[in-house]
Amino acid sequence: MKIRNLIFLLIILLAIFTMLIAVAELPPYGSPDNPVHNMVTERYINKALEETGVNNIVTAIVLDYRAYDTLFETIVLFTAAIAVYVTLKKAKGSEGGE
Amino acid sequence: MRILLEKLLINYPFFFAIILFVMGAFTVLTRSNLFKKLIGINIMEGGIFLFFVAAGNIKGGAVPILVDNPGVTYINPLTSALMLTGIVVSVSVTAFALALIVRIYKIYGTTDARRIAEMRKEVKERCQQS
Numbered sequence: 599m600k601i602r603n604l605i606f607l608l609i610i611l612l613a614i615f616t617m618l619i620a621v622a623e624l625p626p627y628g629s630p631d632n633p634v635h636n637m638v639t640e641r642y643i644n645k646a647l648e649e650t651g652v653n654n655i656v657t658a659i660v661l662d663y664r665a666y667d668t669l670f671e672t673i674v675l676f677t678a679a680i681a682v683y684v685t686l687k688k689a690k691g692s693e694g695g696e
Numbered sequence: 697m698r699i700l701l702e703k704l705l706i707n708y709p710f711f712f713a714i715i716l717f718v719m720g721a722f723t724v725l726t727r728s729n730l731f732k733k734l735i736g737i738n739i740m741e742g743g744i745f746l747f748f749v750a751a752g753n754i755k756g757g758a759v760p761i762l763v764d765n766p767g768v769t770y771i772n773p774l775t776s777a778l779m780l781t782g783i784v785v786s787v788s789v790t791a792f793a794l795a796l797i798v799r800i801y802k803i804y805g806t807t808d809a810r811r812i813a814e815m816r817k818e819v820k821e822r823c824q825q826s
Contacts, residue, residue, distance in 0.1 A: 606725040614718050621710040622703040628755030630769060635754070639772050647762055655760035655773040660780055671784050678788030682795040 709750035716743030728810040730797045734790065741786045748775045748782075 625632045642655055642663070652658040660668055704711050716739055723736030752775030760773035797807055804812050 603726050606722065610718055610722050610725070613721065614714065617714045617717075618700070618704065618711075621707050621714060622700045624707055624710060627707045627709055627750065628753055630754050630757075632751075634751050634775070635772055639774055642773055643760065643770050653762045655762065655770065656777050656780070659773055659777040664777065667781060671781050674788055675784055678792050681792050685792070685795040685799050 709753075710747060713743045713747035713750065716740070716746060719743075728808050730800065730807045730809055733809070734793050734797070737793075738786070738790060741782070745779050745782060748779050751775055 642659060646652060646655045646658040650658040650662040652662070720736045720738070720740030720743060723739065724733050727733055727736065752772030754769060754771045756769070757771040758768045760770045760776070762770075800812065801807050804815060806812060
């Protein structure tokens with residue numbers, strides 16, 4: 599078991615090294631000229647109040663610009679709830695048979 | 697090496713995100729208790745969320761709630777909105793995994809992945825003998 603953990607540690611160290619190199623190549627944190635802040639964000643910030651009438655821009659994105667995303671997100675949540683219900687219910691019913 | 701360290705010092709939130717992610721991955725790989733594996737997955741998700749939210753931040757920027765002051769720079773609202781979706785998915789996955797673990801515990805009487813594998817192996821051998 600100890601040898602297995604050592605191998606995992608080696609793999610993890612390799613992963614850390616790779617990700618560290620990737621992070622060092624990222625644009626500097628907190629700078630306003632980062633490629634993340636492109637025209638999409640500008641549009642959201644400048645036009646959100648006019649197009650949706652909401653002050654909170656995150657709410658405007660979640661509930662107006664990307665409303666379908668939120669709709670299907672609730673479907674994901676609903677499916678998970680049903681899956682949990684079915685799993686636990688079957689466990690109750692088949693307990694005598696095991 | 698020194699340039700790497702300097703860049704890491706600038707990008708410190710991403711560095712912490714990596715540490716969180718790797719902690720979670722190590723937990724998933726080395727612990728055999730299924731609950732601990734699930735907690736590891738949740739820690740990994742926390743690392744990803746931190747990475748995204750940090751990527752959308754601007755130093756000295758304001759929270760993306762509109763005010764009448766025209767000189768304010770707002771931080772990126774898109775990453776925060778995307779992470780809301782991510783949190784919902786993570787909650788769904790956690791709930792379903794917990795239900796599965798409860799079911800496994802009712803059948804096998806343990807939540808230890810290695811012991812479950814041993815039990816399955818024993819049953820398989822007994823089936824082949826008879």
